[in-house]
Amino acid sequence: xxxxxxxxxxxxxxxxxxxxxxxxxxxxxxxxxxxxxxxxxxxxxxxxxxxxxxxxxxxxxxxxxxxxxxxxxxxxxxxxxxxxxxxxxxxxxxxxxxxxxxxxxxxxxxxxxxxxxxxxxxxxxxxxxxxxxxxxxxxxxxxxxxxxxxxxxxxxxxxxxxxxxxxxxxxxxxxxxxxxxxxxxxxxxxxxxxxxxxxxxxxxxxxxxxxxxxxxxxxxxxxxxxxxxxxxxxxxxxxxxxxxxxxxxxxxxxxxxxxxxxxxxxxxxxxxxxxxxxxxxxxxxxxxxxxxxxxxxxxxxxxxxxxxxxxxxxxxxxxxxxxxxxxxxxxxxxxxxxxxxxxxxxxxxxxxxxxxxxxxxxxxxxxxxxxxxxxxxxxxxxxx
Numbered sequence: 001x002x003x004x005x006x007x008x009x010x011x012x013x014x015x016x017x018x019x020x021x022x023x024x025x026x027x028x029x030x031x032x033x034x035x036x037x038x039x040x041x042x043x044x045x046x047x048x049x050x051x052x053x054x055x056x057x058x059x060x061x062x063x064x065x066x067x068x069x070x071x072x073x074x075x076x077x078x079x080x081x082x083x084x085x086x087x088x089x090x091x092x093x094x095x096x097x098x099x100x101x102x103x104x105x106x107x108x109x110x111x112x113x114x115x116x117x118x119x120x121x122x123x124x125x126x127x128x129x130x131x132x133x134x135x136x137x138x139x140x141x142x143x144x145x146x147x148x149x150x151x152x153x154x155x156x157x158x159x160x161x162x163x164x165x166x167x168x169x170x171x172x173x174x175x176x177x178x179x180x181x182x183x184x185x186x187x188x189x190x191x192x193x194x195x196x197x198x199x200x201x202x203x204x205x206x207x208x209x210x211x212x213x214x215x216x217x218x219x220x221x222x223x224x225x226x227x228x229x230x231x232x233x234x235x236x237x238x239x240x241x242x243x244x245x246x247x248x249x250x251x252x253x254x255x256x257x258x259x260x261x262x263x264x265x266x267x268x269x270x271x272x273x274x275x276x277x278x279x280x281x282x283x284x285x286x287x288x289x290x291x292x293x294x295x296x297x298x299x300x301x302x303x304x305x306x307x308x309x310x311x312x313x314x315x316x317x318x319x320x321x322x323x324x325x326x327x328x329x330x331x332x333x334x335x336x337x338x339x340x341x342x343x344x345x346x347x348x349x350x351x352x353x354x355x356x357x358x359x360x361x362x363x364x365x366x367x368x369x370x371x372x373x374x375x376x377x378x379x380x381x382x383x384x
Contacts, residue, residue: 029338031106037072037330037337038079040099042120043112043135047086048212048238051266052315056110056135057082059299059319062306063327073330080323081105085116087212092116096123107132107342110322114138114183115211124148130343132329133322135261135315137284138187142366150346150365152322152358153284156184159259160191160232162371163282167230168199172255176205176228178219178243180235184211188234188259204228209239216243220250230255237266245275260284264374264382265313273380283372285321286356287384288312295321295354324353325367 031038041060043053060080068077081103085091092113099105100123108124108131111117117134118141124131130148134141137156141149167175177192179185185208196202205226207219216239223231224247231247231254233240240262247254257280258267264283268276289312291297299320304310330337333345350359358367374384 028336029106030100030104032337033076035076036079037076038081038103038105039326040103040105040108041080041082041110042085042092042095042099042108042116043082043110044087045082045084047088049087049236050084052087052135052236052261052263053082053084053112055263055313055315056112056319056322058307059303059313059316059321060110060323061319062299062302062316063320063323065306066302067323067327073327074335078323078327080109085112087113087116089113089116089119093119093123096120100124100127100129105129106337107326107339109133109326110135110319112136114141114187117141118183121146121149128339130339130346132326132346133318135318136184137259137261138183139190140183140187145363145365147343150360150367152325152367153260153318154369154371155191155366156188156234156259157191157194158369158371159282159284160188160234161195162373163232163257163259163280164192164195164199166280166373167232167255167257168201172229173199173201174204174226174229175201176207176223176226176231176254177203178207178209178216178223178231178233178235180211180239181208182211184261185234188232192232192234209235209243214239214242216246219243220246223247224250224252227252228254230257233258233262235262237262237270240267241270241275244271244279255280257281260314263313263315264376265311268376268380273376273378276376276380277378279376281374281376281382283314283374283382283384284368284370285314285318286370287372287374287382288314288317289382293355295324295356298324298354321353321356325351325358328353 045053083095114136207222
């Protein structure tokens with residue numbers, strides 16, 4: 001009886017070993033369904049900065065809509081779940097947990113903001129869920145390299161370096177800085193200070209504004225005292241507009257320059273074309289009105305088809321390119337998708353997305369250093 005029982009146990013164990021043998025069917029990672037791949041995104045779609053998230057989401061959906069219409073990836077259609085965080089750090093962290101734990105997304109994309117993404121990193125990195133595309137150029141998100149975070153855009157250090165070098169090249173040396181008092185603004189401030197130091201210069205004045213605030217008065221007083229030739233603004237469109245308007249009321253007419261997160265179209269809408277005329281803006285995406293670049297032409301066509309309008313924007317094309325990069329990485333990873341395989345694919349690949357090139361390695365998750373300097377024309381158009 002005992003011998004028979006032992007033989008039965010051995011047979012059961014053997015069967016178990018066969019079931020677990022290499023090459024046998026295994027449970028897929030969360031977010032991989034029979035007919036779908038589910039992705040998650042947290043961005044502001046309400047509040048003072050809601051326009052940013054809306055444009056990014058619209059651009060991403062324009063790409064995924066055309067992709068799904070063509071059969072998706074390996075017959076699986078992409079589903080994008082977007083949660084509103086209002087550009088608030090606590091909400092972004094909560095959204096990250098919800099997307100991973102409740103919505104069971106396969107991967108994340110296009111998170112917005114330096115401080116919100118920095119705090120959320122603790123959640124998605126611990127869960128080993130990759131985030132592809134961060135709407136932030138903060139150095140704190142890039143070094144040290146986090147295995148599960150991949151950047152699409154150039155860093156704020158890249159942007160500020162281009163702006164400072166351009167100004168100094170024109171003979172402008174008295175440069176002030178107006179920044180948002182958080183990870184975004186401080187990273188930009190650090191970039192300006194570092195590049196000025198290479199020219200043996202320092203900011204002649206520095207002023208700040210809190211996130212989601214328009215209380216720019218103290219910064220105006222501080223910076224106006226220095227009578228600067230130029231002010232580099234590391235702020236979003238509403239405080240940027242308020243600051244420029246109050247500086248001009250104070251009799252100050254420096255060259256105003258700002259970074260890509262400001263959103264050129266949103267700044268023009270906020271100020272009006274006449275007041276926005278002459279403001280310099282660094283950009284980290286291709287010029288979205290130039291249809292001679294393949295990725296731009298693709299974006300324009302997809303947006304017209306999906307959103308039924310042609311209100312092109314830098315945030316819109318960034319969402320579109322982010323979605324295309326995600327799709328190309330998923331395709332390249334192949335069948336039997338897993339998160340770890342996706343990370344390995346990204347770390348060993350270069351992508352030409354149609355005139356916009358991105359590349360990663362295990363030691364470098366900064367996809368691009370592309371920076372373009374633009375200026376707002378008298379009629380509100382972006383010139384480059």
